[in-house]
Amino acid sequence: MKFIIGIGGMTNGGKTTLTNRLIKALPNCCVVHQDDFFKKPDQIEVGEDGFRQWDVITALDMEAMVNTIKGWQENPAKFARSHGVNLTVDAEASGPESTGMHILIVEGFLLYNYQPLLDVYDQCYYISIPYQECKQRRSTRTYTVPDPPGLFDGHVWPMYLKHRKEMENNCNSIEYLDGMKSKDEIYNQVYQSIQNTLLNSL
Numbered sequence: 001m002k003f004i005i006g007i008g009g010m011t012n013g014g015k016t017t018l019t020n021r022l023i024k025a026l027p028n029c030c031v032v033h034q035d036d037f038f039k040k041p042d043q044i045e046v047g048e049d050g051f052r053q054w055d056v057i058t059a060l061d062m063e064a065m066v067n068t069i070k071g072w073q074e075n076p077a078k079f080a081r082s083h084g085v086n087l088t089v090d091a092e093a094s095g096p097e098s099t100g101m102h103i104l105i106v107e108g109f110l111l112y113n114y115q116p117l118l119d120v121y122d123q124c125y126y127i128s129i130p131y132q133e134c135k136q137r138r139s140t141r142t143y144t145v146p147d148p149p150g151l152f153d154g155h156v157w158p159m160y161l162k163h164r165k166e167m168e169n170n171c172n173s174i175e176y177l178d179g180m181k182s183k184d185e186i187y188n189q190v191y192q193s194i195q196n197t198l199l200n201s202l
């Protein structure tokens with residue numbers, strides 16, 4: 001059986017923190033990080049506002065991301081092996097004869113704003129935090145290309161608001177998580193919710 005979990009959320013909401021804990025706890029669990037599909041800086045369009053437009057879907061090679069997920073769907077055991085993920089004995093067999101449970105976590109800030117991905121998820125989560133907290137956490141981070149002054153208010157936040165509205169119209173099966181709760185609380189909530197879904201699907 002195969003199961004795909006979307007861990008979506010705004011920048012600095014805590015997606016990576018949550019994902020890293022889930023990977024350790026869930027069996028045969030692989031991960032795809034959307035940030036790995038950012039195009040090179042010189043391919044990122046500069047907007048009328050003067051900022052490189054990082055926080056839009058065209059900043060990412062979404063075709064490559066979809067193909068990576070397809071690769072997992074076609075042969076999760078092979079995908080796991082090539083990504084150094086340990087498998088339980090029942091999940092070792094490749095192809096339809098495999099009896100084990102394979103899990104894929106897809107983690108990123110624009111998971112529910114790209115039509116070809118919407119049907120891929122078996123379960124969807126979205127973590128958000130208030131503006132001040134988001135701005136504060138972001139100010140402590142350095143990305144491969146550091147944020148120029150004014151990027152947060154001029155680009156990151158307005159794009160978040162736009163995408164959030166779009167996403168709420170696209171999907172009605174997202175479980176919203178309060179990123180202001182403690183890391184433990186968020187993890188326990190999601191772990192329990194995944195366990196319940198997996199048990200109900202058996």
Ligand SMILES: Nc1ncnc2c1ncn2[C@@H]1O[C@H](COP(=O)(O)OP(=O)(O)OP(=O)(O)O)[C@@H](O)[C@H]1O
Pocket residue numbers: 009010011012013014015016017018109137179180181182183186
């Ligand atoms: N529940 C939490 N409470 C307080 N701080 C948190 C919580 N979860 C994560 N953080 C902190 O917030 C920062 C961002 O966390 P993380 O890298 O997990 O976010 P992210 O959503 O993956 O961000 P991005 O997509 O921008 O890389 C880190 O410094 C992390 O330690």
Ligand SMILES: NC(=O)c1ccc[n+]([C@@H]2O[C@H](CO)[C@@H](O)[C@H]2O)c1
Pocket residue numbers: 011035038054055109143144145146156
């Ligand atoms: N990972 C990168 O290459 C990169 C470069 C510049 C900006 N970002 C930011 O990452 C966030 C998503 O995780 C977005 O808010 C981007 O601004 C990422």
